[in-house]
Amino acid sequence: MTGKTGRTGTHVPSDRERTKNMRSAGRTFLPTLPSFPSLPSFPSFPSLIILVLITACAGPRQNIDPEPVEASGFSLILNNRHLLDVNIFVQHDGQPDRVATVTSATSSAIVLPVRMLGHSKTIRIIAEPIGDDSRYTTELLVVQPGQIIELNVESLLARSNYSIQ
DSSP states (O other): OSSOOOSSSSSOHHHHHHHHHHHHTTTTOOOOOOOOOOSSSSSSSHHHHHHHHHHHTTTTOSSSOOOHHHHHEEEEEEOEEEESSSEEEEETTTTTEEEEEEOOOOEEEEEEGGGGGGTEEEEEEEEEEETTTEEEEEHHHHHHHHTTTEEEEEESGGGGGEEEE
């Protein structure tokens, strides 16, 4: 026999022997799986209410407003009325830095750091439509931290304008 013998001398059939014996009796052998405690498929209504209340009350308790513009730099509001997307550059200390790309017929607002003003606090704003050789350049602007510059890029770039608040 291929089975094992227990300590008391009784024969313990192997899985192969059990399968063979069960097939001869007309039954198939299926191994038993360990049973796990069943979990409810839906949480009970009171547990659901408690879960919702805990999640709702777990929000932040501090004021999450952004820092005032004065402390962090200056703002740039961009209104693109051009037919093409426009790249926006800020030129400070003779060096242009691309700060945004504004999709055609949309507006965008960004806050730029104080370092973008340079040492002299004078900048130029340059708008270049993507795929076009033309550009709009402002004159030298003296900007202080906390100020807001609004740039309107028009379909005819010569009609573009700006304002400082």
